Amino acid sequence: MSRFRYRSVHGIALLLMLALLLVATGCKKKSPPPPPPPAVQPPPPAPPAKATIASYTAEPTSIEPGQSATLHWSVTDATDINIDQGVGAVQSEGSRAVQPTATTTYTLSARGPGGTDSRSVTVEVTTAQPPPPPTAAAPSRTGADIINSDVKDVYFDYNKSDIRGDAQPVLQTDADVLKKVFADDPNIAVLIEGNCDERGSAEYNLALGDRRAQAAKDYLVQLGVPADRLKTVSYGKEKPVCTDATEDCYQRNRHDHFAPAQK
Numbered sequence: 001m002s003r004f005r006y007r008s009v010h011g012i013a014l015l016l017m018l019a020l021l022l023v024a025t026g027c028k029k030k031s032p033p034p035p036p037p038p039a040v041q042p043p044p045p046a047p048p049a050k051a052t053i054a055s056y057t058a059e060p061t062s063i064e065p066g067q068s069a070t071l072h073w074s075v076t077d078a079t080d081i082n083i084d085q086g087v088g089a090v091q092s093e094g095s096r097a098v099q100p101t102a103t104t105t106y107t108l109s110a111r112g113p114g115g116t117d118s119r120s121v122t123v124e125v126t127t128a129q130p131p132p133p134p135t136a137a138a139p140s141r142t143g144a145d146i147i148n149s150d151v152k153d154v155y156f157d158y159n160k161s162d163i164r165g166d167a168q169p170v171l172q173t174d175a176d177v178l179k180k181v182f183a184d185d186p187n188i189a190v191l192i193e194g195n196c197d198e199r200g201s202a203e204y205n206l207a208l209g210d211r212r213a214q215a216a217k218d219y220l221v222q223l224g225v226p227a228d229r230l231k232t233v234s235y236g237k238e239k240p241v242c243t244d245a246t247e248d249c250y251q252r253n254r255h256d257h258f259a260p261a262q263k
Contacts, residue, residue, distance in 0.1 A: 190229060
């Protein structure tokens with residue numbers, strides 16, 4: 001009986017040890033490792049740089065025939081750079097003188113791994129303006145022309161030969177003109193023609209016209225006009241400028257007229 005109990009206890013102990021061993025073995029079992037992190041993808045390669053024209057100018061942009069202009073340029077990231085119109089391949093930065101004979105556009109083309117760029121400038125060649133036609137010289141006026149246009153008549157009161165107040169400034173201007181004409185032309189003179197209106201006899205008006213012509217001559221001489229360049233004549237009432245029987249017409253006929261003459 002005691003041996004049976006001993007074996008039973010021994011068997012139970014053995015079973016407990018096996019159970020404990022199994023438990024210990026199970027506890028010591030390692031957990032599976034975590035999965036590896038995902039692989040980091042490298043960034044995509046940068047695209048190749050595009051050719052870029054930083055600047056392109058022409059100086060000056062307007063020239064005259066025979067003159068030259070200078071092209072200036074600066075290009076980045078280009079492997080092939082060319083300017084048309086016969087300039088050809090160029091470096092990435094530089095300048096080139098051009099001498100177009102007519103208005104010309106120059107195009108700069110740049111090519112690189114990432115693309116192309118182009119830009120144009122125009123050099124204007126101005127057309128030479130023909131010289132203006134010579135200014136036609138104004139026809140020179142002769143002394144006779146000046147006397148006929150610039151020397152003015154003077155007028156008198158009825159039956160008078162005195163120089164009126166309104167005639168004095170006229171004679172002053174006439175004197176200035178005549179002195180210049182006589183200085184320029186030594187062979188010209190002036191004929192002072194005395195005239196009257198139609199009233200009175202022919203003989204009376206001839207004498208009155210003579211006094212009027214002489215009065216104008218004397219006044220001009222006092223103003224410095226050479227006496228030997230002044231001649232007088234009386235037409236009386238034979239050369240009227242109008243024939244109306246009115247006071248206005250009578251006044252117009254009572255005058256001294258100045259005509260060119262030979263010395």
